[in-house]
Amino acid sequence: MFHSIHYTGTREENYELVIKQLEALISGEPNLIANLANAAALLHQFLDNINWVGFYLAEGEELVLGPFQGLPACVRIPFGKGVCGTAAQNKRTALVPDVHLFPGHIACDAASQSEIVVPMLKDGNVIGVLDIDSPNKNRFDEIDQQYLEKFVDVLVASL
Structure with missing residues (x-):
């Protein structure tokens, strides 16, 4: 069974650990919804200063x-x-330090101040996105982007 782990390393080491946890959670499981649900829960307990984490799936020209x-x-x-x-x-990943400065930002939650969205690409096609919101401005940086892109790559490879 999955147990919460204390992340005590550098940010990079902690991200590597969470990616290993993802691999363990999705190993041998073919169900998309189950894997996305566990991936969202894993990131929710791993990341601090966030107020939303989840997935949107491509359906025609909509998410x-x-x-x-x-x-x-x-x-x-x-x-x-x-x-x-x-x-x-x-x-391409969208890293937005202040959502209020992003043209056409859709405010689902008024508390959100910054956001990162990582597209999920399979055979060059967008199959969905990982979306993470924070109530803090400037919450996400290049380290987050690098490792969240790796996280999504691992997830997509299992689909």
Whole structure:
């Protein structure tokens, strides 16, 4: 059974550990929803100063809400709209230090101040995004981006 672990290393070491935990959680499990749910829960208990973490899954030219941890969220986001839709359309991580300065930001939770969205790419196609919000400005940086992209790569490889 999964037990909470105390993350006592450097940020990089802690991210490596959480990626190993993800690998253990999804190993041999083919169900997408189960794996995304566990991945969201894992990041929710690992990351501090966040108020939402979860997945949106691509359906045509829209992202549809998937497993998450946090308050109820926007259900559908068109590609190109908001931070999630922009990351999906560009197939590139969106690292936003202040969501209020992001053109067309969709405020699902008024408490959110910063956000990172990592697209999930399979065979060059966007199959979804990992979305993480924080109530603090400037919560996410290049270290978060690097390791969250690795986290998503591990997750997508299992699908």
